[in-house]
Amino acid sequence: MASPIEFAPNTPLGDALVILGAAGLVIPLFARFRITPVIGFILVGMLVGPFGLGAKVEDIPWLSYVTISDPGGLAPWAEFGIVMLLFSVGLELSFGRLWTMRRLVFGLGALELIIGALLIGAVLFAMGNSLATGLALGLALALSSTALVLKITDTRTPVGRAALSMLLFEDIALVPIIFLLGAMGSGGEGADIWRTLMIGGLTVGALMVGGRLFLPILFAQAARTKSPELFLAASLLVVIVAALATAASGLSPIVGALIAGLLIAETDYAGEVESMTEPFKGLALGVFLITVGMSLDLDQVWNRIWEVTLAVVAVLGIKAVVTGTILRMMGARTGMSTETGILMASPSETTLIVLGTATSVGLINSDAAQFWQIVTALGLTITPLLAKLGKRLGRRIDRAAPATEDSADDTVPRAIIIGFGRVGRMVADMLRNHDKPFIALDADADIIAQGARDGYPVVFGDAARGGVLSHLHVDRASAVILTMDEPYSMQRLVRNLRGQYPDLPIIARARDASHAALLYKAGASHAVPETLESSLQLSEAVLVDLGVPMGFVIASIHEKRDEFRAQIMVEGGLDEKPKLKSASMRERVAE
Structure with missing residues (x-):
């Protein structure tokens, strides 16, 4: 019968526990005081290393359990x-x-x-x-x-791009x-x-x-x-x-x-790979810096x-x-x-x-x-x-423009479509028709493969993992469009996005009016119920066939959509009511 694994000092397992334990202490402690953990990792390495407390093991034997002396x-x-x-x-x-x-x-x-x-x-x-x-x-x-500079700087700024190239x-x-x-x-x-x-x-x-x-x-x-x-x-x-x-x-x-x-x-x-390996990246940096301190x-x-x-x-x-x-x-x-x-x-x-x-x-x-x-x-x-x-x-x-460099960015903002099924592909087609840049995200490998074959800019990833959207630079997206048919996941994602990016336009697909109200509460800029849109499209077809001019049909459709949205927000207990734009629409039609 194999003997159980025992923790012993100055063994690979003991050293591993000391290093990982030190990393686990540094990250929350220094984050609490808003100090970069880089210095903390090195200081902890100096403390528990063979030239720190590790040198005192002969005099104080129990230190061998919390230090590395080799x-x-x-x-x-x-x-x-x-x-x-x-x-x-x-x-x-x-x-x-x-x-x-x-x-x-x-x-x-x-x-x-x-x-x-x-x-x-x-x-x-x-x-x-x-x-x-x-x-x-x-x-x-x-x-x-490379490890520290890229951790500190933003590679989208002139300083970051120059540092990255070197x-x-x-x-x-x-x-x-x-x-x-x-x-x-x-x-x-x-x-x-x-x-x-x-x-x-x-x-x-x-x-x-x-x-x-x-x-x-x-x-x-x-x-x-x-x-x-x-x-x-x-x-x-x-x-x-x-x-x-x-x-x-x-x-x-x-x-x-x-x-x-x-x-x-x-x-x-x-x-998706970057999101899932992000914890290993932080751990690797900590381990390396601890060994530097040691x-x-x-x-x-x-x-x-x-x-x-x-x-x-x-x-x-x-x-x-x-x-x-x-x-x-x-x-x-x-x-x-x-x-x-x-x-x-x-x-x-x-x-x-x-x-x-x-x-x-x-x-x-x-x-x-x-x-x-x-x-x-x-x-x-x-x-x-x-x-x-x-x-x-x-x-x-550069006192004349102290903050311009930090906000410099040579990338055109693009929309992010989350979910590339039937609805997501339709949104992508409309954006493409109007020359609006976008990228689509989906967690279904087959959908991604088909979208790539059809020439769409699509990537694999689970939007619930924050690192995936960060990789797509959601902080500078022109809008986020949520089209997946997962009500609870969508509400959670809208809430998280609104909490992190207060000014980000978030347009979400809703199943019905009650779901739309929940999405508005979560922070969506627009929530579009499928039942409403199908009714409006049917009404549009009827009015046109009855001989109503197309311009007035479009104006009335917009008016009804705004009224319905206002009703959803009021029934959902939201104080902010959208401003109706139908009058201006009618004026444009009349002109």
């Missing part, structure tokens, strides 16, 4: 966090979006990384480091944090950087590097082709089961397979995770406080100046350039990966690697503060 046990957790973060980054993008941003990505992004790396490397070379060591450290420290190039450049360091280091054989590059390239190509062929089929089958658990399992399976494939070929597993996200982003199921040796920081401070200030200053100057030369406003430069100044989570690679091939000794890991961890810790400082300075510089 630094080597942190590596798998940090890698898991980075893998999930890069997957979420890929989900927020797509190959189409990447292609439209190619000039920013391969222009601005390449300049920012190369110039920043060369300047940092030149400073380190001038301080007595070898050319190879200076270049390795320059490439590592020139990287910026971060994308850095993520793409990570693999070539690792190859370059391997070739430069004493442990790198040229033949091995090229063999790995060839095998890795073939693996990536196979993932791209296989993903485009099989992912739509996989997610369609998972969606037809109507099982959220199976859908989530399919999503995680794709991430695991892609990460294992790239790891087996010699590449980093984060490359596979990024590709998995990009491939899923191309399918009609991207919004890696900080406060005694070493204190003993070398002036060196560490000087290094942090130098790295932040060089990167901020380089990024801001490049943006300014490319025509960006001074305030926007300043804000972006400061936002992108701190090192990255991938800096730790590059430092590890450089150390393993002999380009950096272990003492130097530990020093720069401390600099990186401190830089990550103050990233939220840098973001606030950059925004404040940027607005002060």
Whole structure:
């Protein structure tokens, strides 16, 4: 008989419970005081890590149950966090979006990384480091944090778009950087590097082709089961397979995770996958940041406080100046350039990966690697503060228009149709006839497949999951049209939407007058009972056949519709009564 699983300190299960427990404490505690959890995760990591309370285990044995004293046990957790973060980054993008941003990505992004790396490397070379060591450290420290920057900024603003383009190039450049360091280091054989590059390239190509062929089929089958658990399992399976494939070929597993996200982003199921994996994204960020905090040796920081401070200030200053100057030369406003430069100044989570690679091939000794890991961890810790400082300075510089950047958006608002059955498709046809942009959402995989074949912009997703509508940018939608035949779900969705977006037009299909009254109470802008519309259409046909002029028929139909709507709202106990528009309609007809 198998023995039951027991919780024991300094075991994988014990470490898992400590890390997950710490994450569970940080999120609600810091949310209560409206403080970014980024700092909280790092502080908690410092507290429970091997250089914090974990160092006191020998003196106080019971601390072993709430701390981690083995630094080597942190590596798998940090890698898991980075893998999930890069997957979420890929989900927020797509190959189409990447292609439209190619000039920013391969222009601005390449300049920012190369110039920043060369300047940092030149400073380190001038301080007595070898050319190879200076270049390795320059490439590592020139990287910026994808996980934190994208969490802080809005990629629809000019600052966010510029940051996203640079971060994308850095993520793409990570693999070539690792190859370059391997070739430069004493442990790198040229033949091995090229063999790995060839095998890795073939693996990536196979993932791209296989993903485009099989992912739509996989997610369609998972969606037809109507099982959220199976859908989530399919999503995680794709991430695991892609990460294992790239790891087996010699590449980093984060490359596979990024590709998995990009491939899923191309399918009609991207919004649903993003919604269901959102909890994992927050957990992954927390786990990674906790491991960053655990890696900080406060005694070493204190003993070398002036060196560490000087290094942090130098790295932040060089990167901020380089990024801001490049943006300014490319025509960006001074305030926007300043804000972006400061936002992108701190090192990255991938800096730790590059430092590890450089150390393993002999380009950096272990003492130097530990020093720069401390600099990186401190830089990550103050990233939220840098973001606030950059925004404040940027607005002060652009005092004439302090808030325009935050509201900038180059995307035309579109209507969101929830439910793409008979009614939803009719609404879509009318919007298309009048050249009004829209996107449709449905939880039936077969309906989505047929709509896509017919050329409609449709995506799979359950609107009850808030993340799905957020993925479709409901905050800037021109209207939301609810056409599904699910009265209770519709009322709940209308109530949630109205609570989050007070000014959003919400038009809902109702079964009858009583259902319409409930939808108005929930916050619908318009609720259209099917029984009323069928009666009005029948009346219109009768009046026209009896010889009444079409203009007067239309006016009377509108008048009756407004009267009926007012009656519904009064019977429903709503104080606000709609203003009738029939008189103006009659005046227009008369004219």
